[in-house]
Amino acid sequence: MLKIREIGIFNFGPYRGKQQLILGEKDGVTLVYGENMRGKTTLLNAIRFALIGKILGRGERTLEPYRLMNSSAYSEGEREFGVALLMENDGEKIEVRRRCTVGEEPDRKLKIDTTAFVADVPQSQAETNDLLQQLMPEEISRFFLFDGELLQQYEELLMEESVAGEQIREAIEQILGIPVLLNARQDLGEVIERFSKAETREAKKNQATEKHAKNLEAVVERVKELKKDRDKLKEQEQDLADKKAAMDNALKRSSKTQAHMAKLEQAEERIVAIDAKCDAHKEEIRDLMKVGWLWPAMSKLREMESEILVAMETEAQKKAAANRARLIGELAKEAVEVGKCPVCFQECECDGLSLGDGSENEDPDSEASDRQDEANRIRQLSAIKRLLNHPDSGRAVTLMEEIMAIVAERAGLKQDIKDINLQLESEDVEELKQVQANYGPTNSALSECRRALKDNNRQIDEAQSSVNALRKRLRRASGSNQSEEMKRRELAEATRSIFEKSIGRFRDELRDRIEADASALFKKLTTEKQFSGLRINANYGLEIMRDDGGVQELRSSGAEHIVALSLVGALQRNSSLTGPLFIDSPFGRLDAEHRKNVVKALPGMAPQVVLLVYSDELDLQMARTELGASLLAMHRLERRTATHTQIDAN
Amino acid sequence: MSKSGQIDILVIACLERDELGLSVPNELLAAVLRIEEANVSISNRSKALQEIEAQVSKYASEAGED
Numbered sequence: 001m002l003k004i005r006e007i008g009i010f011n012f013g014p015y016r017g018k019q020q021l022i023l024g025e026k027d028g029v030t031l032v033y034g035e036n037m038r039g040k041t042t043l044l045n046a047i048r049f050a051l052i053g054k055i056l057g058r059g060e061r062t063l064e065p066y067r068l069m070n071s072s073a074y075s076e077g078e079r080e081f082g083v084a085l086l087m088e089n090d091g092e093k094i095e096v097r098r099r100c101t102v103g104e105e106p107d108r109k110l111k112i113d114t115t116a117f118v119a120d121v122p123q124s125q126a127e128t129n130d131l132l133q134q135l136m137p138e139e140i141s142r143f144f145l146f147d148g149e150l151l152q153q154y155e156e157l158l159m160e161e162s163v164a165g166e167q168i169r170e171a172i173e174q175i176l177g178i179p180v181l182l183n184a185r186q187d188l189g190e191v192i193e194r195f196s197k198a199e200t201r202e203a204k205k206n207q208a209t210e211k212h213a214k215n216l217e218a219v220v221e222r223v224k225e226l227k228k229d230r231d232k233l234k235e236q237e238q239d240l241a242d243k244k245a246a247m248d249n250a251l252k253r254s255s256k257t258q259a260h261m262a263k264l265e266q267a268e269e270r271i272v273a274i275d276a277k278c279d280a281h282k283e284e285i286r287d288l289m290k291v292g293w294l295w296p297a298m299s300k301l302r303e304m305e306s307e308i309l310v311a312m313e314t315e316a317q318k319k320a321a322a323n324r325a326r327l328i329g330e331l332a333k334e335a336v337e338v339g340k341c342p343v344c345f346q347e348c349e350c351d352g353l354s355l356g357d358g359s360e361n362e363d364p365d366s367e368a369s370d371r372q373d374e375a376n377r378i379r380q381l382s383a384i385k386r387l388l389n390h391p392d393s394g395r396a397v398t399l400m401e402e403i404m405a406i407v408a409e410r411a412g413l414k415q416d417i418k419d420i421n422l423q424l425e426s427e428d429v430e431e432l433k434q435v436q437a438n439y440g441p442t443n444s445a446l447s448e449c450r451r452a453l454k455d456n457n458r459q460i461d462e463a464q465s466s467v468n469a470l471r472k473r474l475r476r477a478s479g480s481n482q483s484e485e486m487k488r489r490e491l492a493e494a495t496r497s498i499f500e501k502s503i504g505r506f507r508d509e510l511r512d513r514i515e516a517d518a519s520a521l522f523k524k525l526t527t528e529k530q531f532s533g534l535r536i537n538a539n540y541g542l543e544i545m546r547d548d549g550g551v552q553e554l555r556s557s558g559a560e561h562i563v564a565l566s567l568v569g570a571l572q573r574n575s576s577l578t579g580p581l582f583i584d585s586p587f588g589r590l591d592a593e594h595r596k597n598v599v600k601a602l603p604g605m606a607p608q609v610v611l612l613v614y615s616d617e618l619d620l621q622m623a624r625t626e627l628g629a630s631l632l633a634m635h636r637l638e639r640r641t642a643t644h645t646q647i648d649a650n
Numbered sequence: 651m652s653k654s655g656q657i658d659i660l661v662i663a664c665l666e667r668d669e670l671g672l673s674v675p676n677e678l679l680a681a682v683l684r685i686e687e688a689n690v691s692i693s694n695r696s697k698a699l700q701e702i703e704a705q706v707s708k709y710a711s712e713a714g715e716d
Contacts, residue, residue: 133691177655180686187686187695191703488710494672495682495706501666506659576655 002089002135002579003608004047011070011081013042016644021635023580025088027607028630031623032647033615034637039645040612041147042068043637044584048145050085050096051136053114056147066110069102072643079103089135093119096132136579140175143571144579148586151564155555157541163245163446169539176510177576181503188496195492196220199485209477216470223463226456233453240446247442250435257427264420267413274413278406281399288396295393305384308377315374510574511536517570518542518563521604525562525597534566542567561588565598569605581606587617599623603630659683673713681705 007021014037021043023030034040045055045068055065069081082099095117103109116128123131136144156165173179200220203213251258335341335348478486519533522544531552534542542563544552555563565586572581587595595618602609611618624631636648663679682702689698 130692137691177659177690179690180659180683183690183695183698184682184686187698187702188682190695190699191706194699194703195706484710487713488707491674491678491710491713492702492706494670494674495678497670498663498667498672498674498679499682501670502659502663505662505666509658509662 001607002087002577004085004087004580004610006084006086007043007047007050008084008086009043009046010083011073011078012046012083013068013070014039014643014645015042015046015647016070016073016640019647021647022633023608023610024632026632027603028632029602029609029611029627030632031618031620031634032610032612032637033618033620033634034645035639036614038614038637038639040614040637041584044145044147044582044612046083047085047582048141050083050098051132051145052138052141053098053112053132054138064110065100065112066102066108069100070643072641074102087135093117094131094135095120096128136577137174139171140577142171143175143568143575145582146568147584148561148588151561151568151586151588154541154564154567155560157539158537158543159541163241164248165539165541166241167245172540172571173507175571175575175577176514178503178507178510180576181499181506184499185496185503188492188499192489192492192496193220193224195485195489199483199489202483202485203474203478206478208479209474212470212474212477216467216474219463219466219470223460223467226460226463230453230456230460233449233456237446237449237453240442240449243442244439244446247435247439250431251439254427254432254435257424257429257432260420260424260427261429261432264417264424267416267420271410271413271417274406274410278403278410281403281406285396285399288391288399291390292393292396294387294390298388298392301384301387305381305388308381308384312374312377312381315370315377319370511538511540513574514540514567514570515542517573518566521569521601522562522566524601525566525594526559527591527593527597528559534563540567557589558591558594561590562594562598565601569601572606578607580608580610582610582612584612585614585617586611587613592619595619596622596626599626603627656683656687675709675712678705678709 003025004023005025006023008018009015009020010018021032032040032043049055049065049068053065055068070078073081079102080099081102082097084095084097087094087096097113097115097117099113101111101113103111114125114128114132116123116131118131153164154168156162157168159165196216197220200213200217203209204217206213331342339348340346341348475486515534515536518536522531522534522542530547532545532547535545535551536542544555544559544563546552552559568581572578586598590598599618599622602611620634623634638646638648640646660676660680660683663683664676667674667679682705685698685701685705689695692698
């Protein structure tokens with residue numbers, strides 16, 4: 001088991017001069033805390049740099065190590081910085097030192113000397129590289145040195161065909177020790193090929209087996225060629241998958257820039273749309289203005305129209321009254337003449353009564369004048385109506401108001417565009433545009449490569465079947481004179497098929513163990529009583545199970561965080577490599593109760609845990625209480641100047 | 651890999667061997683796993699290949715003698 005005893009840093013990031021963080025020999029939790037920008041992430045990077053020679057920035061971007069030279073030391077003429085780790089691996093004392101010398105401006109070329117010491121004996125460069133690769137392979141370092149802010153990336157394991165998820169899955173399998181079986185399968189395949197060649201060579205010497213041997217040799221050669229193609233395709237696939245993952249990361253990192261660019265595009269599109277609307281409004285106003293001379297008279301015309309209508313109505317009423325009087329007169333006259341009412345047929349006693357027929361009041365001159373008046377009114381009304389049919393000023397006023405609103409909106413949009421462009425000046429827009437342009441073609445190339453790989457695998461399977469058939473024939477033809485080479489090849493094949501089958505079984509067993517351990521840890525960490533545990537999928541993605549047997553589909557950021565911590569804890573417990581656990585900012589957006597649960601669970605996650613937190617993230621008194629004897633030490637990162645942080649022990 | 655991890659894999663390999671009905675000695679399975687474990691992080695496979703080849707040859711001749 002790997003343990004870090006001491007971390008020595010020199011002019012590394014904000015750590016000016018020589019400084020040490022002593023972790024000691026006991027198992028337990030060490031707490032390192034400080035305000036923002038005091039160098040917690042740099043401390044994690046110092047360990048990462050010592051073990052794998054890399055430093056990571058935000059979003060897992062690899063940074064040039066020269067950036068880690070303490071700036072005030074550099075400006076005072078110093079050119080060296082470095083890190084030394086004193087470790088113990090299975091009882092053996094190991095020390096790794098990386099000493100960096102920064103060149104002069106503008107290149108600041110960096111020279112790095114790395115030396116490992118095993119039991120105080122310096123190792124050669126090759127031995128040092130092998131030792132470091134064994135101590136902490138880069139691919140699995142994420143499980144030992146991890147940034148709590150990146151815990152969300154484990155959600156990718158639940159997504160089908162996620163490149164990032166695939167990379168994490170491979171890293172998980174590596175930490176669980178599956179490569180031992182994968183390598184056994186591959187190496188035995190190579191050994192089989194060697195034995196097979198020797199076997200064919202021998203068989204060609206014998207007349208009874210010569211023909212089969214030659215055929216076999218040809219097909220084996222074909223398999224070899226196909227496998228070469230497969231290796232190339234796999235390399236290509238890996239390369240494309242890496243590119244795609246890098247692009248996915250870049251897109252995630254630049255979400256703010258993307259949002260700004262989308263807003264900019266929206267604003268520009270909106271300006272084009274409202275400009276077109278404004279032009280259309282202006283055109284309509286121009287048309288309307290052709291009858292603009294009428295608008296002042298419009299209300300007078302409406303008044304006249306209404307007066308004419310009233311006059312016509314009065315005239316019509318007058319006419320109706322005259323008609324009614326004439327009709328009554330006629331009826332009365334008839335009744336007098338006949339002596340009977342023409343309506344109800346009652347007898348009338350109207351002897352000597354003389355009545356007119358109602359036409360006595362009619363004046364032919366007056367009637368003609370009325371008709372003339374009526375005709376005039378109709379003419380006037382028709383003329384007024386024609387004029388009133390033209391649009392009035394109301395529409396033009398509405399359009400003018402809309403134009404004013406558009407002008408105001410346009411000014412606002414122009415200001416937005418100016419602001420966004422100002423923000424974009426500090427963001428890498430060109431890089432983002434390039435990523436966006438390359439994303440589609442890379443994705444297509446990756447799909448095409450995977451199709452080719454599938455086709456290649458099918459061809460290999462077919463050729464391999466032919467090889468097996470030819471080997472059977474060769475065996476039959478050999479009779480009882482089996483060569484040593486044949487025996488070796490057959491034993492190697494049997495061994496390989498055992499390991500081949502073991503891979504799936506081992507994976508299933510590991511998944512079961514991870515599921516059980518992650519569930520147990522999850523139940524300790526979560527405050528939600530209705531969650532019953534976690535369920536693992538083929539990619540080691542974990543779903544939250546409720547006590548009603550259902551899957552919790554919607555997961556909050558906090559829940560995601562807890563699931564990821566549970567997975568990391570379970571992986572530590574089942575890892576083929578046991579080592580220290582350095583966690584930078586593990587609390588994310590967790591509430592106080594969850595933080596307490598995480599702190600309580602830390603000692604069980606790994607024998608050596610180092611927690612890097614910013615001061616407001618953790619209640620130190622609570623940590624002391626919850627960790628009890630498991631808390632080995634607390635170190636404060638104290639600000640001396642903006643470029644000088646001092647590690648203090650509490 | 652821890653000792654218990656190595657034993658887990660060996661037990662699985664032995665179970666698979668029995669299910670497949672193959673006569674591969676425990677010692678060969680253990681030897682291959684040991685070699686792979688020692689070389690797991692080394693990308694140059696030639697040393698591992700030589701060692702596996704030697705182990706398979708050894709057990710193939712022993713089987714011939716039986």
